[in-house]
Amino acid sequence: MSSDGFIPLSWNEVAPDEMLKKARELFSQMDARRTTRHFSTREVPKELIELAIKSASTAPSGAHLQPWKFIAVSNSEIKQKMRDAAEIEERKTYDSRMPEAWREVLEPLGTDAIKAHMTDAPWLVVLFRQTKRDRSNGEYGPTYYSTESCGIAAGMFIHAIHNMGLVTLTHTPSPMGFLRDILGRPEHEHAMLVLPVGYPSESAKVPDISRKSLEEISEFLE
Ligand code: IYR
Numbered sequence: 001m002s003s004d005g006f007i008p009l010s011w012n013e014v015a016p017d018e019m020l021k022k023a024r025e026l027f028s029q030m031d032a033r034r035t036t037r038h039f040s041t042r043e044v045p046k047e048l049i050e051l052a053i054k055s056a057s058t059a060p061s062g063a064h065l066q067p068w069k070f071i072a073v074s075n076s077e078i079k080q081k082m083r084d085a086a087e088i089e090e091r092k093t094y095d096s097r098m099p100e101a102w103r104e105v106l107e108p109l110g111t112d113a114i115k116a117h118m119t120d121a122p123w124l125v126v127l128f129r130q131t132k133r134d135r136s137n138g139e140y141g142p143t144y145y146s147t148e149s150c151g152i153a154a155g156m157f158i159h160a161i162h163n164m165g166l167v168t169l170t171h172t173p174s175p176m177g178f179l180r181d182i183l184g185r186p187e188h189e190h191a192m193l194v195l196p197v198g199y200p201s202e203s204a205k206v207p208d209i210s211r212k213s214l215e216e217i218s219e220f221l222e
Helices: 016-031 046-056 076-097 100-109 146-163 177-183
Strands: 068-073 123-130 132-134 140-142 189-198
Touching: 016 146, 046 068, 046 123, 046 146, 068 076, 068 146, 076 177, 123 146, 123 177, 146 189, 177 189
Parallel strands: none
Antiparallel strands: 068 123, 123 189, 132 140
16 A cells, blocks of 8 residues: 555566567557448447457546546447437438538548448447546536547547457547437536447448558657
8 A cells, every 4th residue: 555645657668679569560450440330230249348448448538537438338229219319410410511621521431321330230339528527525526638538548449449350430420419318428428429339241341541651640850
């Protein structure tokens, strides 16, 4: 038991050649990840979803408040409700709310108002961002950098899913208020992402697009 609230860092040195090997392997594994909208209905054990959520929750967060709540839904009736509500909003978005500049960049991705992934995928994991925390004195205080914290956690979740050999999609039905209502979440929780998780369907497709090069995305000042 530490007296000042600190304990020694648990850290193991990695030899330089081993470091490079691990870094290359991780990049190659991550570079193979693709986002698909085409899911199989094949079941996925709950324990895998639990482990992905636990991995995501290792993310650093503002003041270590861990301002996230992951709601994992496999219940078909709830998934259908979520899909119906998402399709109502998305139809409005695609039919009239979406400006031309947005339409232009979505066109190569082949997205539309039909959200089959919400009922095909065996799990829908909804990431809620908490803007307040319970101070355990009957009051609520703010959270800090909750968008950054949840963004990092979402990235870790996505990687955990890819690492276990499953696929996911960062789905953002907009506006997302209906998710709080359907899932019975409190006012201070804001749905940030819907992450369908499962196996890809046999005919799953992905857009023929590539990633920006290192030169385009970075600059080194040495
Ligand atoms: N939220 C809609 C539209 C959409 C928006 C962006 I930015 C994307 O990268 C993909 C889709 C949808 O999920 O279809």
